[in-house]
Structures are given as structure tokens and as C-alpha cells.
Amino acid sequence: MKLLFVSTPVGPLGSGLGGGVELSLYNIAKEVMRRGHDLQIVAPAGSTWDDLPIMQISGSLQIIAQSLERETPIAMPSNPVLANMWDYVRQVESEYDLIVNFAYDWLPFYLTPFLKIPVAHFVSMASLSDALDLIIVQTSKQFPGTIGFYTSAQAATFPELTFPIYYLSSGIDLSLYQFCGKPKQQFAWLGRISPEKGLEDALAVAKSTNIPLKVMGKIQDESYWQKIQQVYSNAPFEYLGFLSTKEMQQVVRQCQALIMTPRWVEAFGNVAIEALACGVPVISYSRGGPASIIKHGETGFLVEPDSVTGLIEATKRLDRINRQTCRDTAQKVFSLEALGERFEKWFVDILNFQV
Numbered sequence: 001m002k003l004l005f006v007s008t009p010v011g012p013l014g015s016g017l018g019g020g021v022e023l024s025l026y027n028i029a030k031e032v033m034r035r036g037h038d039l040q041i042v043a044p045a046g047s048t049w050d051d052l053p054i055m056q057i058s059g060s061l062q063i064i065a066q067s068l069e070r071e072t073p074i075a076m077p078s079n080p081v082l083a084n085m086w087d088y089v090r091q092v093e094s095e096y097d098l099i100v101n102f103a104y105d106w107l108p109f110y111l112t113p114f115l116k117i118p119v120a121h122f123v124s125m126a127s128l129s130d131a132l133d134l135i136i137v138q139t140s141k142q143f144p145g146t147i148g149f150y151t152s153a154q155a156a157t158f159p160e161l162t163f164p165i166y167y168l169s170s171g172i173d174l175s176l177y178q179f180c181g182k183p184k185q186q187f188a189w190l191g192r193i194s195p196e197k198g199l200e201d202a203l204a205v206a207k208s209t210n211i212p213l214k215v216m217g218k219i220q221d222e223s224y225w226q227k228i229q230q231v232y233s234n235a236p237f238e239y240l241g242f243l244s245t246k247e248m249q250q251v252v253r254q255c256q257a258l259i260m261t262p263r264w265v266e267a268f269g270n271v272a273i274e275a276l277a278c279g280v281p282v283i284s285y286s287r288g289g290p291a292s293i294i295k296h297g298e299t300g301f302l303v304e305p306d307s308v309t310g311l312i313e314a315t316k317r318l319d320r321i322n323r324q325t326c327r328d329t330a331q332k333v334f335s336l337e338a339l340g341e342r343f344e345k346w347f348v349d350i351l352n353f354q355v
């Protein structure tokens with residue numbers, strides 16, 4: 001198949017501003033190319049990631065959807081990179097069999113009926129806005145089978161969608177993550193530093209247990225970051241920046257656990273499978289994606305949402321977890337091959353349905 005992937009407009013691919021969907025797009029791209037499909041990626045200027053074939057488009061980055069209210073009207077900055085990317089799609093679409101949208105934005109859904117080539121929409125977050133809910137439901141009705149999610153927990157946050165709905169889960173290149181059986185006494189926290197990710201709860205765990213927390217990820221909301229550092233100034237933590245996968249896993253693998261503190265319904269939680277791949281158990285709120293990834297008591301612990309006490313209690317039971325089981329689970333369920341299988345089937349189903 002000749003595939004055209006259109007990336008998120010919130011930041012250049014590889015910058016970390018696009019959070020988990022960047023890693024997903026990268027992994028799916030590598031996997032479809034390995035399977036012999038032709039691929040072109042369209043992404044904002046400044047996007048570079050290994051040898052991926054990227055058409056870089058200039059323009060103003062899109063506001064992140066999670067910073068808006070549910071009823072905020074659809075908005076785009078002047079000279080929007082989102083519109084510029086989709087104008088490029090309009091110009092070249094006839095060279096492709098399928099367009100795949102990775103943006104969590106209204107425009108690509110609205111443009112779908114205007115395009116000649118089918119569009120597969122990979123929805124990367126749970127329901128956040130009325131306008132997007134509406135157009136996603138409309139698109140699923142007009143083009144059944146073209147809407148894909150990470151998990152059913154994420155899809156369930158939307159109003160009723162027309163079947164078939166595709167749950168693609170996620171996957172990583174396990175060869176990039178090395179198992180570690182003997183961790184240091186430290187915890188890890190990974191993710192965009194933004195209110196919905198609840199980093200302050202992990203800092204509270206570090207403060208209460210006095211076990212150092214290694215924080216990694218892109219600072220997306222500077223004022224939020226300044227504020228929580230003040231509140232938890234005496235918690236033992238170290239901010240290591242936004243690291244490459246290689247550098248990040250070098251730190252995570254030596255941790256006793258990854259602490260996940262999503263304030264919202266996390267669509268998936270790529271960081272959870274990255275930790276499991278290193279043999280690191282995951283302690284998370286039992287809500288959204290992590291609840292479908294972690295096997296409670298086997299590969300980590302699921303605690304009552306937003307309960308810091310629950311997180312702290314779970315850290316005391318980590319010796320019950322076999323770190324090899326964490327790695328084995330990642331190998332079995334979250335491999336790149338399994339991911340490629342699911343996406344390829346989704347794409348073929350759409351093309352078969354179209355004819």
C-alpha cells in the first residue's frame with residue numbers, strides 16, 4: 001500500500017511536544033516500511049527522526065487540545081500548520097492508497113468527505129471537546145471503520161460511535177529497551193510536564209517515601225512546572241529533561257517502579273510499556289489506558305484514581321512483582337510486530353470496504 005501519514009500539528013515530530021502520539025507514529029511508520037509498504041510522512045517544519053521520509057510543512061503550531069474547555073470553539077492560529085499540512089495532502093493525495101491522520105483536531109475530520117482517497121483517523125486522546133466528539137461521531141457514521149483508538153476505555157469516553165471501531169493498542173521496538181533485574185532505590189516519572197499528567201502526585205510520593213524520583217519529559221507548561229517545584233521543593237527529585245529513548249531507558253531500567261499519575265482518562269500510556277520492557281513494574285491510577293495495560297499484582301499495581309496514599313502503599317508491595325514477568329509481558333503483548341499486524345489489518349479493511 002502507498003500510505004500518507006499526517007502527523008500532529010502541536011509540534012515537530014521528535015520534539016516531544018506531541019507526546020505519546022509521536023512515538024506511536026514513529027513505531028507504526030518503521031513497522032509498515034519493514035513490511036514493504038511505501039510511506040510518506042507529513043509533519044511540521046523541524047521534524048526529523050532517524051531516516052523517516054518526512055515532508056516538512058511550515059506554519060504556526062496548533063494549540064494543544066487539552067488546554068481548552070469542552071465548549072471552546074474551533075480555532076486555528078493564522079497561517080496554521082494544520083491547514084497547510086492538509087493542503088499538501090490535497091495536492092498529492094492521488095499518489096496514495098490511504099491517508100492516515102494522527103492529529104487530534106477538527107479539520108482533518110471535516111476535510112475527509114472533500115478528499116478522494118480514504119482517510120484512517122487514529123484518535124490519540126480520550127474525549128476532550130464537544131466539537132471534536134461531534135465530528136468524530138459524524139465521521140464514524142459516514143465512513144464506518146475509519147476511526148481507530150488506542151483502547152476501548154478511551155473510546156468509551158466518546159458518545160456512541162458507529163461500529164466497527166478499531167482498538168489498536170500500542171507497541172514498541174523491544175530491542176531498544178534493556179532488562180534490569182537489580183534496580184537502585186529510585187522511582188521514575190515519564191511524560192509531558194503538563195497539568196493533566198499529575199506530576200505533583202509523584203513528587204508527593206517521593207516526599208513521603210523519601211525515595212528519589214527521576215523525572216523525564218518535555219516541559220509543556222512552564223508556569224505549572226515552576227509552581228509544583230515550589231510546593232515540593234523539599235521532595236527528593238531530579239529533572240533529567242526530554243531524553244532520547246536510548247538515554248531514557250538507561251535511567252528507567254534502574255528504577256524500582258514507574259509512577260503514573262494521569263489526571264484524565266489517559267488514552268494509552270506508552271511510557272507504561274516502555275517501563276515494562278525494561279522489567280520495571282508500573283504503579284498507576286486505575287483509569288483509562290494504564291488500567292488495560294497493567295495486570296494488578298503481576299506487572300504493577302492499579303490504585304484508586306487520584307489517591308496518593310494508594311500510590312504510596314503500592315510502593316511498599318513492589319517485592320511481590322517479578323521483574324522478568326514485566327519484560328515478558330511487553331515482549332508478548334506490546335511488540336512492534338503485533339502493532340504492525342493490527343494497523344495493517346485496519347488499513348486493509350478500510351481499502352476493502354471502500355471498493
Ligand code: HBI
Nearest residue numbers: 008018019021064065103104124
Ligand atoms: N492537541 N490540538 C491538538 N492536536 C493534537 O494532535 C494533539 C493535541 N494535544 C496532545 C497531543 N496531540 C498528543 O500529545 C497526544 O495525543 C498524545
